[in-house]
Amino acid sequence: MTMQAIGKPHSRVDGRAKVTGGARYAAEFNQPDQLYAVVVGSTVGLGRILRIDAGAVAQMPGVRAVISHLNAPRLAYQPHKGGTDPANGERLHVLQDDQVRFYGQPVAVIVADSLDHAERAAAALAVSYAGETPVVDPLDAKVQPVAPQAGRAGADRSRGDADAAFAAAPVTVEASFDMARENHTPMEPHATIAAWSGDRLTLWSKSQFVVNEQAEIAAIFGMPAANVQVICPFVGGGFGTSLRTWPHVTLAAIAARQVGRPVKLVLTRRQMFHTTGHRPRTLQRVALGATTDGRLTSLIHEGSGETSRYEQFVEALTSTSGFMYSCPNVRTRYRLLPMDTGTPTFMRGPGEASGMYAVESAIDELSYKLGIDPVELRRRNEPAIDEAEKLPFSSRSLMQCYALGAERFGWASRDPRPRAMRDGRLLIGWGVASASYPCFFSPASARVRLLADGSAEVEAASSDMGPGTYTSMTQVAAETLSLPLDKVRFSLGRSDFPATPSHGGSQTMSSVGSAVRAACLAVQAELAKRAVADRRSQLFGASIDSVEWREGRLSRKGDAAAGPSYSELVTGAGGSPVEAGASAARDAAIAKQYSMHAFGAVFVEVSVDPDLGLVRLRRAVGAYGAGRIVNPKLATSQCIGGMVGGLGMALMERTALDPRDGRPVNAHMGDYLVPVNLDVPHLEAHFVEEQDPHVNPLGVKGLGEVALVGMAPAIANAVFHATGKRVRELPIRIENLLDV
């Protein structure tokens, strides 16, 4: 093997298409005779629809249909739980009754011959409600916490006696944290174009999970999944908001069926804050007990997150707390706060980002209380195994991450005293935090075709919301087949391609990458089988075990002479493409033997203007132990993107709800603040050498989430170092720092 496509900093294979406008996104698949749909959302936060005055609007120019619960078809809504749906509860059934469960819930959809006409009619549609006051604040006394009934969180766990150990500990920290609701705000809005042909439905739809969208829409309409085709070759940013299939997809399909023509439906930016999920606001409490020399004796982590009344959204809020530190007494508790809101959903680093913000902040507090450097404190509590699962780690490079990050950042020159470092008037703070995210590996399939010209076509349903799936899968196929990159064409984003898991949870590289590798090996095996059985082949009659692939040629083992190439073999076999598919999945036994996670250490420098309470990030260094890095250029880019997301979480992002009706008041990019270029300083991402033979055949751990996770606590800890004031809510805003 001399190709070494894996590990090289190749530029994006789809880069040219993206920057020249050649990449087509969901809303760009305009169809002949297409009509336009616009969603009308509820203007009350809870209640019942009394009346919809559709008659007047139906007469407006260009209007083809006004669809509401009064005239919408009763849909099958057969049971369906996709991998990204809450295990408990039932999805919102759209336009099926007069109930309003949250502000912005779709109550009607207008179809017209132009977007302008549809928007105008949507604005004119009069809907009257019997409104009630919704409960939208987790601190509202009317909120009744409930224990999640199912989910991956492993919510309430305990070892030892954490409360007794806390009470007896010579040094303790106890703190509560409040983290704001966030919305994903990708560049590309949610969009679906729906077209029926008889009883077959095609959806060009923004999705991070096309095979689930196919299955779910089929279940909602009570039709065979084979009759639904979902197409989504490009995603303009997702961060989790396109993992589930939200009501607008169903609305587009309803509308297209009602008018008998293709219908395009694009959510407005404002509507992106209503029915497409959000990172839940979380309230947390952390209590730590330690010996005077900094050994943890107790770790208590309690948290609660908002959810809707109709589904239990469960995330991994407390799941890292059992294995990040060596500690004999640990107790975690996780509750949900059902309120009158749409169901939250996964957002980059779901659970880990929120939970580790609290725990990593508390660990930092403990470091000051003990007078021990925060990196050293973590070193003293580094576990040898996962003490929660009592399993060895498949690999754990957290301390190497700290060593590399500290060296690149220059941590050794830090003055540990708060308010000790200054730049002119500005207070300077250096902060650090750990990051972790599990290594998922879900069953995935792929298909490879070798063509007579010696090139390969590779297909998997999958998705590429930005990390570079097109490129990394091309690299895996090129490496496995010993082909140059330009001889491999990888395609994704169709539900009729081999099935893959959701493009979330940092599992695409591990799952789809392993499937692509397996399919490449399968097509080689198929070709070899044909070659030894083909009378015209120079390898005819050889046993299948006596031949091997060397640099894209099939040779007899031990024979130095180069054998036939793919092109010669395919041509020799008649010239028709030779195809093979394969699946990959984690060995269940491995999952019982190892605890598998990626780790990282994040170092940041902030400045705080003491007069104005103004925090600016000045630089950040992230060091990650994420297994094999398939493409260092794209991996660095992905990590920097995650760090920017963490910067937004730490200092800017906050969906504010009107307490009267639950309306997101800052539901646009002017007031929902995400960092702009001027807010983003020099960011560095480094990777430690890490070989993990257990996680998957490629040895990759995934990067998307872990890159965001440690950023917010590192910034919060740096703000304390700068100011001496511990802010225990996110985002940290001027209001929190007026008195420093």
Add this chain to the structure above:
Amino acid sequence: MKAAAFNYARAASVDEAVQMLVRGGGGAKLLAGGQSLLPALNLRLMSLDLLVDITGIAALRGIRVEGGTLKIGAMTRHADLLTSPEIAAHAPLLAKAIAHVAHPAIRNRGTIGGNLAHADPASELPACMLALGATLVIQGPSGQRRVQAADFFLGLYQTALAPDEILIAIELPALASGERAFFHEYARRMGDYAIVGLAAQGKPAGDRIDALRLVYFGVGERAGSCPAAARILQQRHSPAILAEAQAALAADLQPQNDHQASAAMRLHLARTLLARCVNELLGRAEASA
């Protein structure tokens, strides 16, 4: 979204543009840099019958110094002001402020005249005009007239311009010997509109500041001068005098609550900015107040 349909005409001269406005009868608007107008049209926050494009009128661009007066053509772009040696020498306040106007892409297109005629309460430049004592030169169907900045900005997006008038130039008294300028603003995110900003110019004399003009922006419905606070600061500097001036800001500014910031926080920031301004103008150590 896209703008509602409108007619478009390109004016070759100021006279022609005025005639077009007259014919437009209130349904016409001028296109200068288009950095506020075009988004407003595209978001359908407004609509119009006729867009009169004045970007081709070369006579409206340029910066020159005549006697003690700096004359700026209304169509001079922010980017040109930012790099102009004349502005840096004679109106340093303006140079400091322009650096805070949005982002480079917007500064490359946006014009000073368009900005002032738009009269956004959070914009930096109206405040600078008040602090600098600018004269605005306006041309309409009956000729030219000159309006003091203090009489030009009437309220939220409201100016003294009639629908058929064009702001053609801005005249600023050049910085006098001994005068110093201060500019600072606070936005939660870089490049965003300020939630509080201060443009100030005055003449430090020992530990007093003469001829001080303090103008806050982003606080109320238009840029707000603070004559009471400025008067107090004409006394010899002391912590007590500063505190008195800071207290006077409440009455001068009467800040409002909105979803960006509470009135109390705005007042706190305004007072902090005042302390910083006084220290800077007096050349004192940058101790926080």
